[in-house]
Amino acid sequence: MTDLLSIILCSYKSKERLIKVRDQVHNVMTQEGIPYELIIIDDGSNDTSFEIAKKIEQTHSNVFAYELSRNYTSHYAIFAGLSKANGSCATVIADDEQQPYHLLVECYRKWKQEGHKIIFPYRTERDDPWTSKLFANLFYTVMSSVSDFIYPKHGVDSFFIDREIIDLLNTRIHPINTTTVTELLRLGFQPHYLPYVRGKSTVTKSRWTFKKKIRLAKDWFFSTSSFPIKFITFLGVSISILSFGLIVFYLYIKLFGNPDYWKVGVQGWISIVILISFFSGLILLSLGIIAEYIWRIYEEVKNRPGYIIKQKDKSS
Numbered sequence: 001m002t003d004l005l006s007i008i009l010c011s012y013k014s015k016e017r018l019i020k021v022r023d024q025v026h027n028v029m030t031q032e033g034i035p036y037e038l039i040i041i042d043d044g045s046n047d048t049s050f051e052i053a054k055k056i057e058q059t060h061s062n063v064f065a066y067e068l069s070r071n072y073t074s075h076y077a078i079f080a081g082l083s084k085a086n087g088s089c090a091t092v093i094a095d096d097e098q099q100p101y102h103l104l105v106e107c108y109r110k111w112k113q114e115g116h117k118i119i120f121p122y123r124t125e126r127d128d129p130w131t132s133k134l135f136a137n138l139f140y141t142v143m144s145s146v147s148d149f150i151y152p153k154h155g156v157d158s159f160f161i162d163r164e165i166i167d168l169l170n171t172r173i174h175p176i177n178t179t180t181v182t183e184l185l186r187l188g189f190q191p192h193y194l195p196y197v198r199g200k201s202t203v204t205k206s207r208w209t210f211k212k213k214i215r216l217a218k219d220w221f222f223s224t225s226s227f228p229i230k231f232i233t234f235l236g237v238s239i240s241i242l243s244f245g246l247i248v249f250y251l252y253i254k255l256f257g258n259p260d261y262w263k264v265g266v267q268g269w270i271s272i273v274i275l276i277s278f279f280s281g282l283i284l285l286s287l288g289i290i291a292e293y294i295w296r297i298y299e300e301v302k303n304r305p306g307y308i309i310k311q312k313d314k315s316s
Contacts, residue, residue, distance in 0.1 A: 005029070005036040005108055006090040006166075008081030010074045011053060012043040014095040018052050021095050022063065028101045034108055038063045041081045044071035069308040076307045079175040082166055083309075091160040092180075099158055103196050107160035110192065118184055118191040119160040156193075159184055176302050236285030243278035 007025060011018060022038060029036045040063065042050040053065035068080060078092050089111050091104060099121065107119045159181065161169075173183050184191065 002088065003035060003112065004087035004089075005034055005104075006081075006085035006087030007036055007038050007104070008078060008085065008090060008092040009038060009040045010043060010077045010081070010092065010094055011040050011045065011049050012071065012074070012077075012095075013045050013047050013049060014042075015045075015047050015049045015052050017095045017097075018049065018056060021093075021097065022056055022060070024097075024101060025093070025104075026060075028105065032105050032108075034105065036062065037085075037087060039081045039084050040065045041077040041084075042067040043074060043077040044068050066312075067310045069310050072307050075179040075181075076175060078180045079169070079173075080307045080309055082169055082180075085166055087166075088163045089161065090163075090166050092158055100196065103194070104160075107194065110194070111160060111162065114192075116160075116192040117162040117165055117189040118187070119194055120156045120181075120184075120191050121158050121160070121194045121196050122156040124195045124197055156181055165189065174302050175307065230288075232284060232291060233288030236281050236283070236288050239277060239281030240285060241281075243281050247278065 009018075009021060009025075014021075018040070025036075025038060038060075040053040040056070042053055042065065044067075050065065050067045053067075057063045057065040064084065066080065066084060068077060072080075074094070081092065082090060089108070091107060093099060093101075093104070103121050107121065110116055110119060161184065165184070165187065168187060169180070169183060
């Protein structure tokens with residue numbers, strides 16, 4: 001269907017909210033006259049969420065439910081949803097209703113009227129505990145300083161993309177140790193940023209455990225920045241230069257300097273320390289250069305699936 005919008009709903013332990021979210025999305029899309037399909041991706045829930053999703057699919061022709069083989073976290077569920085998207089454009093929503101549904105309409109209008117390939121709705125503020133705000137702001141500040149991209153102050157975790165971008169993500173991007181947002185930023189296409197105020201979550205207990213947050217932060221960091229590798233190279237060069245300077249300094253004192261003036265005694269162990277420091281710097285420098293190549297090879301040869309969609313029962 002022309003201008004069909006694929007809405008990817010990431011579901012994890014969502015049995016109490018799926019029906020409500022579907023009904024609200026349907027009401028908004030119907031009122032605005034926007035053709036849509038709702039793709040529910042169950043991210044390995046251990047409750048009855050997927051059974052409810054299948055019942056919704058059976059009663060609504062534009063709803064499609066899929067189940068992942070285990071809990072991969074939402075970013076990989078989004079990749080899975082994009083692989084099933086049939087629309088001319090796509091977006092992603094969560095079941096906690098923090099992102100207002102009118103934002104979908106606004107993004108759709110901008111995509112259709114202004115032709116934006118990538119739209120990033122971003123939060124203008126965070127209605128979170130002060131500790132979460134502190135660490136989130138610190139994280140995005142650090143990411144903006146070491147990455148090739150500038151992130152909004154309060155972060156971005158949603159997007160609205162054109163069919164061209166959907167196809168690129170499905171065919172050119174390997175969804176391993178990365179996130180959809182970072183890959184979209186890497187593609188370029190001059191993304192359009194759309195501010196919004198995030199609502200209050202309907203989920204009483206966050207499903208993003210500390211372990212999941214750490215994994216996400218690592219994926220986000222290492223998939224967007226070569227800073228760690230460059231830092232190793234910089235550290236190796238710095239230590240090598242410092243060690244070489246010490247060699248020249250102590251050699252000058254030994255051969256031409258006046259020990260009484262310099263107040264430095266050139267003991268036998270000093271040469272050992274200098275040599276160890278010098279060659280340690282060379283080793284770090286060599287590791288940095290080798291790591292540059294290994295990192296590029298690693299990026300090319302990764303061929304593990306980022307997610308697995310379970311086959312549906314024939315009775316479904």
